[in-house]
Amino acid sequence: MKALCIENLSYSLGEKQILEKISLQVEKGEFIGLIGPNGAGKTTLLKNINRINKGCGDIWVQGKNIKNMGDKELARQVALMKQETQITFPFTCWEVVLMGRYPYLSWTKQETEEDREIAQKCMEYTDTCHLADKKVTALSGGERQRVLFAKVLTQEAPLILLDEPTSNLDMAHQEQIFRYSRQFCRNSGSIVAAVHDLRIAAKYCSRLVLLYQGRIIADGPVAEVFTSENLQKAYGVECCPYYNSLTGEWDIYMPECKKTSKKGKVHIIGGGGSATALLRELYQCGYQLSLGIVHEGDSDTAIASLLGIEKIVLPACAPLSVEAYELNKKMIEKADWTILTSCAFGMNNLPNLQIAQLAQRLVIIDDSPIEKRDFTNGQATCLYKELSQKAVMLKSADVINFLQNKENKGEIS
Amino acid sequence: MMKKIIFFLLLFLVAGMILAVGIGTVFIPFTHIIQLFLHSWGLGSNFSFSHGEREIIFFIRLPRVLIAVLVGAALGICGAVMQGMFRNPMADPAVIGISSGASLGAVTAICFGLTAISLYYLPILAGLGALLASLLVCSLASRGGKIPVLTLILSGIAVSTFLNAVISLILSFAYEYQLKEFLFWTMGGLDNRRWEHVDMVFLPLLLGIGALLFFSQELNILLLGEEEAQALGVNPAKTRAKLLFIASLTAALAVSVSGTISFVGMIVPHILRLLVGPDHRVLLPASALGGSVFLVLSDLLARTAFPLGEVRVGIVTALLGAPYFLFLLSKAKKEGEAI
Numbered sequence: 024m025k026a027l028c029i030e031n032l033s034y035s036l037g038e039k040q041i042l043e044k045i046s047l048q049v050e051k052g053e054f055i056g057l058i059g060p061n062g063a064g065k066t067t068l069l070k071n072i073n074r075i076n077k078g079c080g081d082i083w084v085q086g087k088n089i090k091n092m093g094d095k096e097l098a099r100q101v102a103l104m105k106q107e108t109q110i111t112f113p114f115t116c117w118e119v120v121l122m123g124r125y126p127y128l129s130w131t132k133q134e135t136e137e138d139r140e141i142a143q144k145c146m147e148y149t150d151t152c153h154l155a156d157k158k159v160t161a162l163s164g165g166e167r168q169r170v171l172f173a174k175v176l177t178q179e180a181p182l183i184l185l186d187e188p189t190s191n192l193d194m195a196h197q198e199q200i201f202r203y204s205r206q207f208c209r210n211s212g213s214i215v216a217a218v219h220d221l222r223i224a225a226k227y228c229s230r231l232v233l234l235y236q237g238r239i240i241a242d243g244p245v246a247e248v249f250t251s252e253n254l255q256k257a258y259g260v261e262c263c264p265y266y267n268s269l270t271g272e273w274d275i276y277m278p279e280c281k282k283t284s285k286k287g288k289v290h291i292i293g294g295g296g297s298a299t300a301l302l303r304e305l306y307q308c309g310y311q312l313s314l315g316i317v318h319e320g321d322s323d324t325a326i327a328s329l330l331g332i333e334k335i336v337l338p339a340c341a342p343l344s345v346e347a348y349e350l351n352k353k354m355i356e357k358a359d360w361t362i363l364t365s366c367a368f369g370m371n372n373l374p375n376l377q378i379a380q381l382a383q384r385l386v387i388i389d390d391s392p393i394e395k396r397d398f399t400n401g402q403a404t405c406l407y408k409e410l411s412q413k414a415v416m417l418k419s420a421d422v423i424n425f426l427q428n429k430e431n432k433g434e435i436s
Numbered sequence: 437m438m439k440k441i442i443f444f445l446l447l448f449l450v451a452g453m454i455l456a457v458g459i460g461t462v463f464i465p466f467t468h469i470i471q472l473f474l475h476s477w478g479l480g481s482n483f484s485f486s487h488g489e490r491e492i493i494f495f496i497r498l499p500r501v502l503i504a505v506l507v508g509a510a511l512g513i514c515g516a517v518m519q520g521m522f523r524n525p526m527a528d529p530a531v532i533g534i535s536s537g538a539s540l541g542a543v544t545a546i547c548f549g550l551t552a553i554s555l556y557y558l559p560i561l562a563g564l565g566a567l568l569a570s571l572l573v574c575s576l577a578s579r580g581g582k583i584p585v586l587t588l589i590l591s592g593i594a595v596s597t598f599l600n601a602v603i604s605l606i607l608s609f610a611y612e613y614q615l616k617e618f619l620f621w622t623m624g625g626l627d628n629r630r631w632e633h634v635d636m637v638f639l640p641l642l643l644g645i646g647a648l649l650f651f652s653q654e655l656n657i658l659l660l661g662e663e664e665a666q667a668l669g670v671n672p673a674k675t676r677a678k679l680l681f682i683a684s685l686t687a688a689l690a691v692s693v694s695g696t697i698s699f700v701g702m703i704v705p706h707i708l709r710l711l712v713g714p715d716h717r718v719l720l721p722a723s724a725l726g727g728s729v730f731l732v733l734s735d736l737l738a739r740t741a742f743p744l745g746e747v748r749v750g751i752v753t754a755l756l757g758a759p760y761f762l763f764l765l766s767k768a769k770k771e772g773e774a775i
Contacts, residue, residue, distance in 0.1 A: 075666045098669030105663060111523055112659050112714035122657055126669040132653040132717070178668065 024086040026051050026182050026213035027072065034067055034078030041067045042078060043237040049215060051181070054208040056228030057217040058248075060258050063234040065217035069184045072215065073101045084182060098126035102180040104171055106187040110159050116170045117155040120146055123177030145176040149203060165196035172203060183207065185216035189223075201227040221264075225249060225273035233257055245273055251331075265329050276329060278307050286310045287430065290358035290382070292351075292375050297366035298323045301388075304423060306330050313354040316347050316375055343374040355381050360426065362386045363410070365419070367396040368403035376406040385414040388422065438718040441711060445725035452732040453505065457497040459740055464489050495630075503629040503693055504735045504749075505728040506641045508700060510690035512727020513648050514683045515701025516708075516720055520655040521679055522585050525709070528701035529570075529687035531592045532680070535698075536599040537569020538562040538691040542621045543603050547610045551617070555632065558621070563692030569595060570684035574677070582673045583680070624697035624750030626735050633693045644686030645724055651679055652716035659714070697731070697750045699757025704730050706764070 027049035034042040042064045049055055057065045070076040074089055074097060082089045084100045092100070102123075110119070123145075124138040134142075146152045149169045154162065159170060168188060175183055185204065189197040197220070204214050205227050218224040224231060231248040233241040235257040241248040249264035254275070263276040289305060291298050292315035299322045305312055314327045314334035318341070327334040335350050337343065355361050361382035368376065379385060387410060397403040417425055458464045468485040472493055475483055511529065518527040529535070541561035544550075550557035573595045577588040607615060654675050657665045662672045691697070705723040712718045734752040741752075 070663070073667050075663050093669075094666070094671050095669035098667060101667070103663065103667035105661075108661055108664055110660060112520075114656070114659070114714050118656070118713075118715055119660075122653075122660065122668065125653060125657055128653065132650075184667075 024051075025049060025083065026053070026085065027215065028083040029072070030081045030083075032068070032071060032078050032080035032082065034064075034071055034076055041237050042071070045080070045237075045239060047232060047239065047242070049182075049213050051213055052208050052211050052229075053213050054205055054227060054229045055213075055215045056224035056231045057215060057234060058219075058221055058224050058231055058257075059234035063257070064237045065234055066186055068234070069103070069186050069215065069217055072182075072184055073097060073103055095126040098178065098180070100180050101182045101184060102175045102178040103184045103186065104168075104175045104188050106190050108167075108171055113158040113160045115156055116151065116159050116162070117142070117146075119159050119170060120151075120155075120174045120177050123174040123179075126178065141179065142173070142177045145173040146170075148176065149173040165192050165199075168192060168196065168200055172200060176207070181212055183212065183214045185214060185218075187217050187219055190219055197223060221249075221254075221275055222273065249273055249275075263329050263331075265325075278303070278330070280307055280309060287359040287426075288313070288357060289426070290354050290361045291315060291364065292361065292379055293317060293323045293364040293366055294321060294372050294375065295366045296322045297364040299326050301362070301364060301419060301422065302326050302330065302332060305426075306332065308423060308427075310426070313358065315351050315354065315378065316343055316372065318371075340371060342371055348374065348378065351378050352381055358382070360384045360386060360429075362388065362422065363414070364388050365390045365396065367398060368407075369398045373399055373403060373406075376403060376410065379410055379414075380406075385410065386422065386425065387411055387414045387416050388419045389416050390419055438712055438715075441708075442718070442722055442725065445722060445729060448729045449505070449725055449732070452729050452736070453501050456501045456504070456732050456736045457493050459736060460492070460497065462489070462492055464493065469493065499631050499634050500626050500629045500735070501732060502634050502638075503626055504731045506634075506637060507626075507690045507694040507697065508704075508727035508729070508731030509645055509724040510641050510686050510727070511697065511700040512704040512723040512725075512730070513645055513720055514687040514690070515727070516705035516716070516723035517648055517651075517655065517679055517683045518701070519705055519709075520659060520714075520716055520719075521676060521683075522589070523659060524585075525706055526702065527589075528699075529683065529691075530596075530696075530698070530701070531589055532684060533569035533573040533592050533595045533599065534566045534684065534687045534691060535696040536596040536603070537572075538566035538688065538696060539618075539622055540569070540599050540603055541565025541692075542695070543606050543610075543618050546614050546618050546621070547606050555630075556636070559633065559636065559692035562621075562695075563688045566688030566691055567684055569599060570680070570688065574680050574684075578677075583676055620748060621695045622750075623748035624691075624695035624753070625738075625748040626694060627746060627748075629693065637689050637693050640689050641686060644682055644689065647682045648679070648686065649720050649724075651675065651682075652720045655679070655716040655720075656714075695748075695750065697753055699753045699761070700727055700731055700734075703757050703760050707760075 025048050029045055029047040032042055032045040045068060057068065059065055067076060071078050072082060089097055120142045121134055124134055124142065128134065146155060149172050151169050151173050154166055154170060159167065162170065189200050201223055208214055225245045230243060231245055232239055233248050233253055240256060241253045251263050254262035254264060261278055261280055265274060265276060267274045286309040288311045290313045291302060294317045302312060303326060312332045314323065314332055316335050316337060317324045318337050319339045324336055335347050337347060361379065363379045363385065365388045393404050393407045454466065454469055458466060458469055468489055471483045471485050472490055474480040515528045518529060518531065519525050541564055542558055545558040545561040573592045574583060576591040577583050607618065654670050657668050657670045658672060658675065665672045704726045708722045708726050709719060712722050735749045738749040738752045739746050
């Protein structure tokens, strides 16, 4: 039995179609992150699930159509936590949490000892017992959301809807609410959460559903949904999602592109992380980039993959092959400018210096003296000196300005 | 703590009622009152009260006190319900047109000479007017089954203004004695209330108050907001409509026998909220009892405190209520928040 099953749900507000034929199935134990830009219909979808909005289509919760459920019956199956609940009357936290038991009360509407025990346990779980007698109006944002989360848990519904529950919390409290939520799902509950923060959605949710203009445009595990095509379509800005192997979390890089005019082609010969910052900056300026021979595991390689820059990559520590040499040669021929970064030279990448000689217009970044970067008993220094005869020598801070000047003078294609 | 306050309010009410039936132009000692009640229940012997005292208590003061208890309870609980429902501690039954509707009913009864025919006409027309006016306000404010609070308050103001204009129009053609009678009625008064009045409203008011008490937990949940309420299984539109209907009916019944009495519905729930907190399961019964105590004592003051004779109870409640209202305002200003 599915925790939630939505079939062909459409909802419109006046003329405006908010949701269009949404179909979604949620299994027990899943933590669904509903992502998408403002106005994509995330909140409306949640509101339809607990019948605050009534659209066209069918929704089953725990195998039962919500059309055939009473208000209290539905409340025993689906709970909701909102971004900001304005409680203007000074209830104590204990009273608020206990309200979660309302769907279970008999006609006398008095809570039983069992109800109180459940509320107590949920407050212990969210670490809010010490707040029980405090007025809910006097709490900080983080405390209030934890109290409201305790209330939602007290409702004991197998499906919880979270509508941006942490948008106004600091990052520590934000993570805390998500940890509680993930734990709830591990104990075989299900959650559908509308989340603005894509990073936190990717970190905690077991599955992401991307909404755009009232339709689901991607649905699946993080790696499937987090593609630059999907995110660019939904958010309308250039997004580069990537898996950060240092933190084991997904992150999104949004380049600040100033692609005003068409810029020239630049080939970069780098390695060992020496080209990372330069690649990023030139990319943001809109140059068409290619990257000379680099190795796997290098941060230069990583950023080139992230930004989709054409590159020649060899396995880590492998010597340069003829094939790679030929490819690199072609790239240099196509480029308007070639830049040699101030990387260290060993026997593995010594041929990079020879390749640089092929460039018609060469810039050498020489932030530190070549002697200190030479691990080839002087061979590199020798080649380098030779190269510097016909190249423009610059510090890395000046590269962008230099290229810009050349471009203004029309010296790039 | 909560139960203690309810208990104390009950104690106050009983004490207030005994005081109210005892004190007046003729003072009747406490022992005589007890004996009178024992006698009427067929208990005890050796009574020392006079026949006159018996007449005064059973035919003049007791019905009046009972009406004060019932009307006070109804206004108190309706005020608490309105304040909870509108999430506004300043709301009272008047915001949905109860007062102006009742006034129109009353002015109709007075100016068309119906009061001379039977004493039932004025309360019936006043009650009917109040009910119709509040239903009109609610239906004008409803938007596809929902009643937004702001729209409700605005349409309440519009309907009240319109009805007051109609009242003024009728009064322009009225005789002077009718004008005076109406003016007295609008001040609210419990003088000359008789068993007929008690019989008329006793059961319906008890039912109304009981029904409102039944919805106390729903009121708490409505205070969390519309969506939160729906998520907890309380349909906000339906519940609010039910509450509005019962509260309008109850308040209409109350003003039908007492005239418009201001400030009971506003200050009583407010004071009690400070004492017992916002939980309506305690606040509603407390407001009902508090309203009774307040009105019984106000009526006692109205009868006895003024040297030139009795004044209308509405004057006393307003004299006590308005300064309290200002006190709240100044306190809110100091704390820098809206009330």
